[in-house]
Amino acid sequence: MKTHSPCWIVKIGSAMITNHGTGLAQHHIQTWVEQIAALIRQDYQLVLVSSGAVAVGMQRMGWQQRPTALPDLQAAAAVGQAGLIQAWEQAFQQRNLLTAQVLLTHDDLSSRKRYLNARSSLRTLIRLGVIPIINENDVVANDELRVGDNDTLAALVTNLLAADKMILLTDQEGLYTADPRQQPDAELIHTASAHDPELDQIASPHGGQLGRGGMLTKIRAARLASRSGADTVIASGQQPNLLPELAQGLRHGTLLRAGQAPEAARKRWLAGQLQVAGHLTLDAGAAERLCRAGTSLLAVGIVTVSGTFRRGELVACVDPAGQEVARGLVNYAADEIQQLCGHSSAEIATRLGYVNEDEMIHRDNLVLTRH
Numbered sequence: 001m002k003t004h005s006p007c008w009i010v011k012i013g014s015a016m017i018t019n020h021g022t023g024l025a026q027h028h029i030q031t032w033v034e035q036i037a038a039l040i041r042q043d044y045q046l047v048l049v050s051s052g053a054v055a056v057g058m059q060r061m062g063w064q065q066r067p068t069a070l071p072d073l074q075a076a077a078a079v080g081q082a083g084l085i086q087a088w089e090q091a092f093q094q095r096n097l098l099t100a101q102v103l104l105t106h107d108d109l110s111s112r113k114r115y116l117n118a119r120s121s122l123r124t125l126i127r128l129g130v131i132p133i134i135n136e137n138d139v140v141a142n143d144e145l146r147v148g149d150n151d152t153l154a155a156l157v158t159n160l161l162a163a164d165k166m167i168l169l170t171d172q173e174g175l176y177t178a179d180p181r182q183q184p185d186a187e188l189i190h191t192a193s194a195h196d197p198e199l200d201q202i203a204s205p206h207g208g209q210l211g212r213g214g215m216l217t218k219i220r221a222a223r224l225a226s227r228s229g230a231d232t233v234i235a236s237g238q239q240p241n242l243l244p245e246l247a248q249g250l251r252h253g254t255l256l257r258a259g260q261a262p263e264a265a266r267k268r269w270l271a272g273q274l275q276v277a278g279h280l281t282l283d284a285g286a287a288e289r290l291c292r293a294g295t296s297l298l299a300v301g302i303v304t305v306s307g308t309f310r311r312g313e314l315v316a317c318v319d320p321a322g323q324e325v326a327r328g329l330v331n332y333a334a335d336e337i338q339q340l341c342g343h344s345s346a347e348i349a350t351r352l353g354y355v356n357e358d359e360m361i362h363r364d365n366l367v368l369t370r371h
């Protein structure tokens, strides 16, 4: 019987790919490709998430500073993506491996239909032995469409494919107890639960000059990846032979353990949604029940409704302190919930004149977001 081929998502940041903005790091690209090729020979399935479009574009245009205007960023990405994919393709070709460019925006992953579409094309590429090289489609993405950073994009892809592991290659050894650029006595964290709240205190929210994701983004990405049961490794992209050694079970960088069984695919898709159409504030009892028992949300536990949303849209549920506890797809529009909140399900018919469902959000369409 054929055993399961492990599927790993490897994300490489802009600073690594471009030698801190001085040009494509050809030498590094060769070593990563060699490592990936070694894993493919061991029957691993590999997907690459490669940043660097904007950084390579900036360099080709002779720009010293990352532009702030969206059209300039899009232009840089358009120029740079071509160079980036060419470099990967050539390096893989030397090892007789085929690559495919896959450019995604948040929109591709938030519509259920396109999400399933993206999943089947990625699965097909992998089955055909092709290595997908993914980046955000920065040329067309605006603020509403954008995932924003490739750590999060890698986590969304990890969830999409229910991958076993996500590896974030960066210019640091891993996650430290403090920012090592400022505190030389900071210590490397070898392993932690991705959900350890202490991690939020120590991680810097700032990325480098070239990319977008700082350590905080990486921790959040690890939490997202944990929804499909995937562990995350944050490690240095300069560590020789990193991927084959990780495959042998050796430790490198920081391992953030998922510590949870994979959620159902539909729930992972829900959790990966970055934009909500509105908010429901719950009373303390309802918030607690939702978190503890994962029950459906009834109107009686809702105190206020904000935003204008329609039936079927995604909303966030917040506790009385304003902290998000869950997200879900509503069975009623905002103005309907407004009329129902604080009332029992038995009163729906008299208050609205009709009943869609008893629940405002059914538990199958609800995902907990506080851990």
Ligand code: GLU
Pocket: 013, 014, 050, 051, 052, 053, 054, 055, 077, 135, 136, 138, 148, 149, 150, 151, 210, 211, 212, 213
């Ligand atoms: N998609 C961006 C690029 O390729 C990078 C985003 C990131 O750094 O996380 O330039």
